[in-house]
Amino acid sequence: MPVTAVVGAQWGDEGKGHVVDFMASQAHMVIRFQGGDNAGHTVVNNHGKFALHLFPCGIFYPHVHNVLGTGMAINPQSFLEEMTMLNDAGLETPSSRLHISERAQVVMPYHVLIDGLEEEARGKHAQGTTKRGIGPCYTDKAARVGLRMGDLTDAGHLREYLRHVMDVKNRLLTRVYDHDPLCYDDVLEQALAWGKQLAPYIKNTHPLVQQALREDKTILLEGQLGALRDVNWGIYPYVTSSSPIAGGAATGAGVPPHRINNIIGVVKAYTTAVGEGPVPTELDGEMERTLREVGEEYGATTGRPRRCGWFDAVAVRYAAELCGFSSIAVTKIDVLDQLPTLKLCVAYDVDGTRYETVPDTRLMARAQPVYEEFPGWQASTTEARAWHDLPPNAQAYLERISELTGGLPISMVGVGPHRNDTLVVDGQHYEVA
Numbered sequence: 512m513p514v515t516a517v518v519g520a521q522w523g524d525e526g527k528g529h530v531v532d533f534m535a536s537q538a539h540m541v542i543r544f545q546g547g548d549n550a551g552h553t554v555v556n557n558h559g560k561f562a563l564h565l566f567p568c569g570i571f572y573p574h575v576h577n578v579l580g581t582g583m584a585i586n587p588q589s590f591l592e593e594m595t596m597l598n599d600a601g602l603e604t605p606s607s608r609l610h611i612s613e614r615a616q617v618v619m620p621y622h623v624l625i626d627g628l629e630e631e632a633r634g635k636h637a638q639g640t641t642k643r644g645i646g647p648c649y650t651d652k653a654a655r656v657g658l659r660m661g662d663l664t665d666a667g668h669l670r671e672y673l674r675h676v677m678d679v680k681n682r683l684l685t686r687v688y689d690h691d692p693l694c695y696d697d698v699l700e701q702a703l704a705w706g707k708q709l710a711p712y713i714k715n716t717h718p719l720v721q722q723a724l725r726e727d728k729t730i731l732l733e734g735q736l737g738a739l740r741d742v743n744w745g746i747y748p749y750v751t752s753s754s755p756i757a758g759g760a761a762t763g764a765g766v767p768p769h770r771i772n773n774i775i776g777v778v779k780a781y782t783t784a785v786g787e788g789p790v791p792t793e794l795d796g797e798m799e800r801t802l803r804e805v806g807e808e809y810g811a812t813t814g815r816p817r818r819c820g821w822f823d824a825v826a827v828r829y830a831a832e833l834c835g836f837s838s839i840a841v842t843k844i845d846v847l848d849q850l851p852t853l854k855l856c857v858a859y860d861v862d863g864t865r866y867e868t869v870p871d872t873r874l875m876a877r878a879q880p881v882y883e884e885f886p887g888w889q890a891s892t893t894e895a896r897a898w899h900d901l902p903p904n905a906q907a908y909l910e911r912i913s914e915l916t917g918g919l920p921i922s923m924v925g926v927g928p929h930r931n932d933t934l935v936v937d938g939q940h941y942e943v944a
């Protein structure tokens with residue numbers, strides 16, 4: 512199974528970090544293919560508990576090459592802080608196995624500033640962004656005025672190009688947002704300093720990835736966020752500005768689509784979302800509080816409480832259709848352990864019409880979930896390490912999820928936060944460090 516994409520099938524925060532950290536023991540390379548430090552991949556392993564924002568989740572294994580791919584938007588300051596955090600925890604991050612694509616976009620200070628100003632200006636149309644500058648950075652990428660990581664290492668080019676870009680940014684800041692301009696010299700000095708510090712890591716990653724492909728090495732493509740936040744297919748405009756679906760893995764990582772021969776859709780056993788936009792199964796009151804508290808559902812990047820709801824099989828089936836999942840990995844089943852009954856959303860009702868796929872956002876905003884009810888299992892699943900260890904009602908719940916999402920096999924089940932709290936269903940053996 513040389514190239515596996517691990518992608519989110521819901522609104523983000525599905526537990527991709529857990530799955531990649533678990534699978535990376537067998538990998539040669541892990542490539543993050545999109546997004547930036549808006550991500551918060553929570554990983555709990557023998558090194559401790561970490562919220563990774565930019566680093567691929569293979570960083571915990573000394574044999575794994577970790578690539579920050581071309582499709583990413585990288586804030587160099589966050590990268591340096593994350594590296595310090597990892598080094599302080601005793602992990603090594605040598606440039607021999609940590610690679611930043613010179614073609615990845617740089618999140619600059621003006622992107623972060625403009626993200627906040629844009630959100631404020633949107634008023635009631637606010638999108639609930641993470642304010643990490645992700646939207647403005649990808650906007651510049653598409654408008655072809657972005658800075659790329661390689662530019663930071665070329666002082667002559669940077670001096671000249673940054674002046675051109677910042678002239679326009681400062682006009683935007685002062686004339687549209689009535690904000691003070693940013694000082695070109697300060698930003699340049701900062702960017703040059705980043706270039707110096709990051710130079711050993713910034714490289715042409717294309718030959719590295721191609722060599723790994725030629726040698727049939729095991730490669731994991733790690734996504735951020737989920738299909739419902741995809742810029743093309745998600746609940747636009749409440750989406751991120753990149754493509755978290757499997758197609759985005761090919762472009763962002765620079766891997767030909769036909770070389771991706773395994774696509775794991777990661778789903779949480781219920782639904783969560785941070786930020787705005789329709790989430791048809793969102794709960795309120797006691798049940799939402801229970802899911803949030805038991806599941807510790809607070810944004811790993813922003814700390815915002817996550818919106819919680821029942822599992823939405825319509826959304827996951829839609830993600831499966833878009834991504835072509837080979838299997839799904841269901842995380843956090845243990846969070847449901849004590850519930851007397853559970854609900855699964857099998858369709859939407861929009862103004863009296865039944866929908867079995869995700870409609871466009873205008874309609875999605877009015878979608879009422881159609882539920883099936885399930886008896887809970889009210890027993891702990893955290894010790895389960897094989898399918899037959901799961902209580903029968905938990906098996907039935909998972910089997911129904913599999914059925915409703917197009918008969919996809921369930922390859923893994925997460926039964927707790929730790930790397931070891933993972934049940935492999937299809938008999939594959941992963942060495943757990």
Ligand code: IMP
Binds near residue numbers: 522549551642784
């Ligand atoms: P942005 O990516 O910061 O521009 O935010 C766009 C939307 O995606 C907002 O609704 C965010 O709350 C959401 N979002 C961004 N990153 C994450 C994440 O890592 N997990 C969950 N939601 C996210």
